[in-house]
Amino acid sequence: MSGVSSKVRGNRASRSATVLSGYVPLPMLVVTLVILLLGLMGLAIGVGSVSIQQSTVWGVIANKLSLAWLHPTWFLPDWSMGRENIVWAVRLPRTILAATVGASLALVGASLQSVTRNPLADPHLLGISSGAALGAIIALLHTGMVLGAVTVPVFAFLGALLAMFLVLLVANFAVAHSAGRLILAGVAVAFVLTSLGSLFIFMGDHRASHTVIFWMLGGLGLAQWGQLWFPISALVLGSAYLIYNARYLNAMILGDETASTLGVPVERFRIVVIVVCALLTGAAVAFSGVIGFVGLMVPHIVRLLMGGDYRKVLPLSALLGAIFLVVADIVARIIMPPQDMPIGILTGLVGGVGFVVLMRKRRGVAL
Template sequence: MLLAVSVIVAVSAGAVPVPAETVFGILANRIMPGLVEVDWSNGREAIIWEIRFPRALLAGMVGAGLAIVGAVLQSVTRNPLADPHLLGISSGGAAGAILALLHTGLFLGLLTVPLMAFAGALAATLMVLGVTRFAAAGSAGRLVLAGVAVSFIIMSFANVLIFLGDPRATHTVVFWMLGGLGLAQWEHLVFPFAILLVTVPCLLAWAADLNAMTIGDETAATLGIAVIRFRLTMFVVGALITGVMVAFSGIIGFVGLMIPHIARFLVGGSYTRVLPASLLLGAIFLIWADILARTFMAPQDMPIGIVTGLIGGLFFIFLLRSRSD
């Protein structure tokens, strides 16, 4: 119910407020033409159906995807501070998207940016694993440090791509660096929806294995889990989800860090409940973060990464404080 209310508020709120009954009328008329009497303008219908509704749906899917990836990474790394942003996966996805936008062009059509973003996210994941092995950084804390180091390296590469790109086009990559949902379109929603439709049931089926991984590699191995292969599989799935989400939203940090902790606080530590709760809470959180980003400086559209970064940074400090007590 809260998710449904959040979507309605997101569609209604903005520089041009639209009453909720008008929103319901437009949606009903789009689903079943002629069902209700049309008493709104074509411009208002375009705002609701072509701009705000796909944006709200994209916010929900991106929030859900980043949250469930954060929950998975926190399990397989046994680190409560792990998330796609801190481990460099988001940075890799953004670098791949920037490479496609400024240098390679859309040689595969609409699939180019998501595929390049996934390739960048996967490359970042492999780099993190390689650095941890090279530096013998087997502890969970050092894994996060390796992810931060890889993130800086990848962002330096992305900045070089921006520097070498067409100066007239480089302003567009600000979207990927700061995060935003302003480019949401109906034809784009199929990609994040398809990724969640394929990966989420698999992750839910692996909930018991994720519970075992939180206890330790030895315990998981005694239960018959191929620890190294399972961890690598989770990293690849996480890179796939993150890469596609970053391709359409840019870098949005801290969602994967915060939401799993809130989910555990509400439903307990079992991943059979943490994963679906993270999905739901992640969608709700990012929808409301987008509402704040659109209305705080209206009619200016603040990048959503600023909002999540501020909230996530404060949450991060609070989490460090609670862990030290």
Template sequence: MTGFLRHRFVAFCIAGLALCLLALTLSVSIGSTRIPAGTVWAIVAHKLGLVAVTPDWTEGRQNIVWDLRLPRALLAAMVGAGLGMAGAVMQGVTRNPLADPHLLGVSAGAGFGANLAILLLGNLLGAFTVPLFAFAGALTATALVVSVAGFTRSTGSTRLVLAGLAVSFVIAAGSNVLIMLADPRAINSVVFWMLGGFGLAQWNNLIFPAFALLFSGAVFLAYAQELNALSMGDESAATLGVDVRRLRILMLTISAFLTGALVAFSGMIGFVGLMMPHIARLLIGGDNRRVLPASALLGAIFLVLADLVARRLTAPNDMPVGVVTGLVGGLFFIVLLARQRG
């Protein structure tokens, strides 16, 4: 990394962290009850015991900030960061600029697990029933894709994507059957979950997404150099000593693990993994040592702001955040296709 690029990346990180903090502040401050930013951070400092603050706010405002809005904003940031990194990795290992985490059928698997829990099982395991079944569905879908790829010897970049699409179609058909046979009164819950949202965020369900994000991010960064080599082609990477097949399967599996862990708590949210890596490469170059953390920062900022927009557009009701990301992502996808037409 040259000195100029290093300084540019450091400046990007400082600006990104500042924007992320601003986005979190806006998300917690703005709502049906507006709370000044100073009060928001005073409440946070008071709850964390960082400074001695004499409370001059109502108990209701404290509950809104600490119990409702802050966990929601943090979950949005974690999901955005994770999907951004997973998208960067998938585009790297498949060498497909249109790839994102959903291509492996992870979201379809998570959707099937969530539908199964919502429509047939109810609160079998309490509040964690839907997240656990969604996560299990995501991992099962990943295992199926890896198995299909291994069975057909389809470990090349294009054929792995095709294996993921095939498994995704099969699982989506199963989800549609569940919906058709379900009680119509439960359909609204399924539709909202499949469009994504953070309305059920609580402090006790932030632990697992945070662990998945930190673990997966560490693995991705550890293999960033190998991902750079893979971007030059399988033969070139093998010449440099990279075990291409092992690297591709490992990265896709960790990407699926991360996506499944996040989707299990947020519902299905598309296009974040497609957009953020492209914007990151445009701003700071193509080195994955920089693209991965940059994609995480951009994803966190984007999804926190998208959730804020979703909340305000139909206030006091919640619009699924997937509607906002789908609109923005669809337009981005069209622009990207137009740039790739040559």
């Protein structure tokens, strides 16, 4: 009897998602979310220890991009050089990084939940964040800034790549290419890399360990114009591949045998998706530290509202993930002025509570 009631609730949830999806065409929803994202990014640039009006924010951006000719009276340069530097050199790169990282983590979470058929899969499932943290620990405590300002991001990215290759190596050694066994390989690698990270912290200068801990809590303070090209390029290339293969991700949800009969090269496609997700996660974590729950929560919210078709789930997850992290960055900067709360703390709190509420609303229904 309970099984029947669960099935009925599942059908109701599916119908509600389909109805909502039918009311709002995908292009219109994408445009709406893009406009909302741009508005929130403008708001994020304006808030902080120094409040800046939106007219100044958009005026500085328009002048820097040589767009003032669109409406000369709107973008008259009546601001100080200090405010211009705050907008252009500090807050705009930070806000763009927040949107990029949020979109990347949400895309990775949605994709891994398909290829592993695990509703709890997120960007940190395969030990990638543990590898990135290990690289950052080595850079901050042992090598020093040998590469200048890019030392921590470069070492963190190399650590993420190391984690990815270790997972694939363990999977090949154990002949474990199924979804469940790949997850187990990732968990094992994560434990090993986390232990190594703790060892390097223990062996390093304890007076500098607070820097490592702050980085691992997540933050966007490393954002610089000269470094943004890397996470943005990873997002563009990774999202293009994943969205192009959305039909394969739809098939993978049905199981390996069904996907294989539909023409999907299951093992090869799963490994390629994991590699793409590792690159996206590594590029994001390298510049933002460890930020949790974005990749876990956002895809479930999108599926709850718009159904499970990955042709919709992927672009909407990217946009909603970007919006979520931009909003989180705004709150992190105003909740404890003049200090910035580490954004990883905030996303963990909000994501954890939100996910419990989501499970409560969908009890009896598979996420």
